[in-house]
Amino acid sequence: MNKELLFDDDIVFFHNQYYKSSVWKKMTKQMPEKGIFPSLRGESVEGVNFDEYRIHMKKLDVEDQYSSGRCWIYATCHFLRQEYYKKYQMDLLLSQEYLAFYDLLEKSNCFVNYIIDHISDSIDDRIFLMLLKHPIQDAGQWDYIVNILDKYGVAPQNYMMKNSQSKNTGDMIAVLSNMLRITASNIKKEYVFKNKKADFNFIKKNEMSKIYSFLCAAMGEPPESIEIYVGSDAQQKEKMTPREFYHTFFPSERIKTMIPITSLSGLEMQADHAYEIEGLKNMVEGRSVRYLNLGRREFKRLILDQLQHNMPVWFGCDSRYGVDKKKGVLDLNFYDMNQIGIQFPDREESLLYHISELTHAMLFEGVRFDSKGRLSGWLVKNSYGPEKGNNGYLDMRDRWFDQYVYEAVIDRSLLSDDQIRIYKSDPVLLPQWHPIGTLAD
Numbered sequence: 001m002n003k004e005l006l007f008d009d010d011i012v013f014f015h016n017q018y019y020k021s022s023v024w025k026k027m028t029k030q031m032p033e034k035g036i037f038p039s040l041r042g043e044s045v046e047g048v049n050f051d052e053y054r055i056h057m058k059k060l061d062v063e064d065q066y067s068s069g070r071c072w073i074y075a076t077c078h079f080l081r082q083e084y085y086k087k088y089q090m091d092l093l094l095s096q097e098y099l100a101f102y103d104l105l106e107k108s109n110c111f112v113n114y115i116i117d118h119i120s121d122s123i124d125d126r127i128f129l130m131l132l133k134h135p136i137q138d139a140g141q142w143d144y145i146v147n148i149l150d151k152y153g154v155a156p157q158n159y160m161m162k163n164s165q166s167k168n169t170g171d172m173i174a175v176l177s178n179m180l181r182i183t184a185s186n187i188k189k190e191y192v193f194k195n196k197k198a199d200f201n202f203i204k205k206n207e208m209s210k211i212y213s214f215l216c217a218a219m220g221e222p223p224e225s226i227e228i229y230v231g232s233d234a235q236q237k238e239k240m241t242p243r244e245f246y247h248t249f250f251p252s253e254r255i256k257t258m259i260p261i262t263s264l265s266g267l268e269m270q271a272d273h274a275y276e277i278e279g280l281k282n283m284v285e286g287r288s289v290r291y292l293n294l295g296r297r298e299f300k301r302l303i304l305d306q307l308q309h310n311m312p313v314w315f316g317c318d319s320r321y322g323v324d325k326k327k328g329v330l331d332l333n334f335y336d337m338n339q340i341g342i343q344f345p346d347r348e349e350s351l352l353y354h355i356s357e358l359t360h361a362m363l364f365e366g367v368r369f370d371s372k373g374r375l376s377g378w379l380v381k382n383s384y385g386p387e388k389g390n391n392g393y394l395d396m397r398d399r400w401f402d403q404y405v406y407e408a409v410i411d412r413s414l415l416s417d418d419q420i421r422i423y424k425s426d427p428v429l430l431p432q433w434h435p436i437g438t439l440a441d
Contacts, residue, residue, distance in 0.1 A: 023339055042336030047327040048368065048395040053379045055307050056366030057082050060091050062392025064385030066167035069138030069441030072361040073099050074383035075314050076145045079363055080154065080250055082312050087249075093157035097166045098222050098242065101215055102152045103144065106283040107136050108180060108211045113284050115184045116200045119191045127279070127432060135180035138169050139439035140282065142260050142314060142361075142409050147286030150256055152222075153243030159226050165218040172218050179214065183207040259415060259423050262291045262407045263299035266348040267435055269428075271295045272419075276427035277437040291407065291436065292415075292423040300401070302410045304367060304375070312381075313364035315408040316440050318356045322400055328389025330380070330396040332403060347403055351435035358406045361440035362394075406436070 018024050030039035050059065060081055065074045077094045084092050111131060121128055165172050187203055226245055230238045246252055262275075269275060276290040294302070306313050321344075322334045337344065350356035366379030378401060380394040396405075412420060430437065 027340065037335060040335045040337060040339055043331070043333040045324060045327065045329045045331050045334055047324075047329055047390050048377060050379075050390070050393065053366035053368045053377075055368075056379055057310070057312050058085050060085065062381060062386050063093070063096075063383060065096070065383040066162075068100075068166065068169040069173075070096055070100055070140075070169075071383050072140040072142070072145060072316075072440045073103070075361040075363045075381075076142075076149075077154075078381050078383070079312050079314050082365070083250055086310070095155045095157045095160040097162060097219055098155040098160040099145065099148050099152075100138070100166065101160070101219050101222050102148050103140060103282055104136065104138075104176065104215060105208075105212060106148070106286070108176070109208060110282060110284055111135050111180050112183055112187075112204050112207065114279075115187050116204065119187065119200070123188075130432065132181060132184065135177045135184075136173060137439060137441065138173060139441035141280075141289045141316075141439055142258075142407075143287050143289045144282040144439075146256055146258075147281070147283040149246055149252065151243070151283070151286075153241065153246030154250070155223055155226055155242040155245070156228070159223045159242075160220055163220065176211065176214065179207070179211055254411065257412045258409050259412055259420070260289075260291050260407055260409050261299060261302060262293050262436060263296045264293060264348055264351070264406070264436065267352060268430065269293050269436075272422055274423050274425055274427040275430055275436070277432055277434060278429045280432050280437055289437070290423070290427055292419060294419070296402075299408070302414055303364060303408050305414050306410055307364060307367050309411070309414065311411060313408050313410070314361065315364055315405055316358045316361045317405045318358060319360040319362070319404070321356070321404065323394075325384075325388050328394045330394055330400045330404075332397070332399050347406075351406075354435070356404065357438045358436065358440060359438070364408075365393075 027039055050056070060078070063074055063077070065071055073096045076099075077096055080094055081091055084090075114131060118125070118128065123129070123132075183203070186207070187200060190200065190203060223242065225239050225241055227237045227239050228245060228249070230236055240248070263271075265271065271294055273293050274290060275293055276288050279288065281288040303313050303315070319330070322332050323330050324334055344350060344355060345353075347356065362383065363381040364378055365381050367375060368377045368379070370376045375398055377398060378396040380396050382389060382392055382394055384392065386392040415423075
């Protein structure tokens with residue numbers, strides 16, 4: 001075949017190969033009627049009853065992120081609810097909108113500060129172009145939510161409820177992105193015309209004020225204070241800020257010191273090293289995304305250990321493949337892509353070529369074993385509402401875990417002194433376009 005052109009002979013060859021194949025004949029009949037993925041169904045998989053999990057957390061209602069990219073915030077709120085229940089024996093819904101508001105505000109401030117700090121950089125600079133293409137996203141990471149919680153705390157859900165914009169954030173993110181692009185343009189113009197005399201702080205303050213007002217109009221203004229029942233009989237009301245509420249009623253210091261771990265070989269990463277995605281953060285003064293990279297067995301052992309200590313596990317994965325949304329099952333064999341000649345490479349190569357990405361955050365809340373005592377499945381709390389899966393829960397088969405679970409957050413008390421030392425040491429810096437630098441949505 002010519003390297004540049006397709007000739008008639010090539011098309012004839014393609015045509016003959018297509019008509020010779022019994023598989024493509026079958027797919028030609030099925031795909032237009034059934035759809036692509038239903039036509040590629042592999043093994044029949046069945047859901048698992050909640051009672052089959054030997055270890056599991058308290059079953060609390062599953063919430064719905066709707067059409068937003070805030071799975072990472074929902075997974076965190078699910079995590080906080082479990083911690084609250086363990087201490088007070090009652091459930092408390094928390095406002096994802098409160099956390100998202102300040103996340104978007106801080107991300108906007110990060111963007112504007114980057115533009116000012118790199119004002120002399122060419123607009124063709126790779127990071128500059130990345131930022132202009134996606135100035136802001138709903139998506140995030142564990143380090144992002146720790147930054148927001150530590151600075152702003154959290155509010156009960158009734159103080160900042162969902163609305164049409166927070167349920168479907170596409171338009172809001174599109175408008176906010178253009179506001180930031182226009183801000184970047186105005187700052188660049190100011191630099192060109194006035195150079196060192198440019199008053200960037202005046203522009204920044206003015207534009208950030210507009211962004212704050214826009215977020216308030218779209219989402220509602222966050223509460224400055226809340227009232228919460230306190231005391232042994234929970235009859236006395238006390239007024240406090242959301243930050244005071246968080247640091248009083250949740251294990252804030254323990255959460256702040258929890259460590260994100262991953263398990264990848266290749267991709268310029270080695271086991272027992274710390275890695276940081278350079279500049280990937282949602283707050284100017286906050287921490288960047290950092291991982292402790294471990295071997296595969298140790299990675300899984302720590303997750304299991306945390307569940308056995310009655311603590312849920314926040315984790316990130318690629319949930320686009322092998323999912324039966326009706327039955328609530330994640331399994332590698334649910335679809336048989338080999339039928340049409342597609343063979344997925346290993347996880348590292350899949351990440352390298354963006355076949356797979358870290359796209360979704362959820363919560364491990366349990367684990368089950370087979371009759372021989374071997375680990376066979378993981379109980380996953382999703383954020384697509386109780387109508388999806390098994391009342392909002394998924395059963396993740398262990399072989400799916402091995403392929404698509406990329407990160408987890410572990411309580412520091414479960415890590416060895418050496419692992420903590422490695423995490424706290426100077427990390428190896430990775431660029432923002434590294435495969436592990438993607439954000440969960």
